[in-house]
Amino acid sequence: MRYAPVRQPRIADVLTERLESMIIEGSLKPGERLPPERTLAEQFAVSRPSVREAIQKLAARGLLTSRQGGGTYVSEALSRAWSDPLSELLGRHNEFNLDLLEFRDALEGISAYYAALRSTPADKEMLRQRFEALERSFEGRNPELEARADAGFHLAIAEAAHNVVLLHSMRSLFQLLEKSIVANLRHLFEKPESRPRLIQQHRALFEAIMEGRAEDARNAAHEHLVFVEDSLLELERAETRAQRALRRAQAMPDRS
Numbered sequence: 180m181r182y183a184p185v186r187q188p189r190i191a192d193v194l195t196e197r198l199e200s201m202i203i204e205g206s207l208k209p210g211e212r213l214p215p216e217r218t219l220a221e222q223f224a225v226s227r228p229s230v231r232e233a234i235q236k237l238a239a240r241g242l243l244t245s246r247q248g249g250g251t252y253v254s255e256a257l258s259r260a261w262s263d264p265l266s267e268l269l270g271r272h273n274e275f276n277l278d279l280l281e282f283r284d285a286l287e288g289i290s291a292y293y294a295a296l297r298s299t300p301a302d303k304e305m306l307r308q309r310f311e312a313l314e315r316s317f318e319g320r321n322p323e324l325e326a327r328a329d330a331g332f333h334l335a336i337a338e339a340a341h342n343v344v345l346l347h348s349m350r351s352l353f354q355l356l357e358k359s360i361v362a363n364l365r366h367l368f369e370k371p372e373s374r375p376r377l378i379q380q381h382r383a384l385f386e387a388i389m390e391g392r393a394e395d396a397r398n399a400a401h402e403h404l405v406f407v408e409d410s411l412l413e414l415e416r417a418e419t420r421a422q423r424a425l426r427r428a429q430a431m432p433d434r435s
Contacts, residue, residue: 293340
């Protein structure tokens with residue numbers, strides 16, 4: 180019996196797969212600039228022509244792009260699975276905000292659970308930095324900055340979960356998530372007690388992940404989003420009552 184010869188993989192193909200894996204796992208992020216060819220060749224102990232060929236293949240697949248002025252970058256399109264028109268459309272219709280909160284409840288609960296189980300020391304350091312940035316943002320009382328820090332904290336949790344499907348789902352929703360959080364915070368901060376409650380909830384989530392308490396982390400994520408949803412529903416009901424009362428007042432005949 181004759182066997183087919185075993186063929187050694189080409190270096191460029193191996194490097195292509197390695198770079199693809201780094202993009203998938205989040206080591207190389209959308210918009211991030213790759214090191215120069217010479218540096219990559221030294222880091223991977225391969226020739227510059229192999230690096231160049233791997234980059235060309237990834238560029239042909241839409242994973243890498245070249246920008247004017249030099250440099251190769253991970254494609255920004257990888258973070259925009261939800262297209263800008265769709266994101267803007269959903270952002271203009273507040274009735275879909277609760278749908279997003281329900282989806283976040285499922286997605287972020289499991290992200291927090293796995294982050295508590297799988298986060299590395301490097302992940303925990305990043306989580307600490309993002310959480311401290313979130314705390315500082317609450318002191319500034321700027322909903323846009325708070326939303327960016329809030330979304331960044333939750334994205335760091337998804338990264339620490341080490342599940343690439345969860346991670347890219349969160350990344351694809353990042354812009355929509357920021358807009359949703361801005362809208363939520365503006366409404367929630369109409370009640371003075373909301374800000375301290377939100378800080379407390381985020382701290383509980385952070386500490387559960389840092390201490391490896393997976394179920395507590397999942398529950399903390401769920402309780403946080405339920406609080407946001409219930410608060411928004413209550414505000415909507417209050418607004419409806421106020422508008423109803425105004426219409427009644429305007430309908431009353433003038434008896435003066």
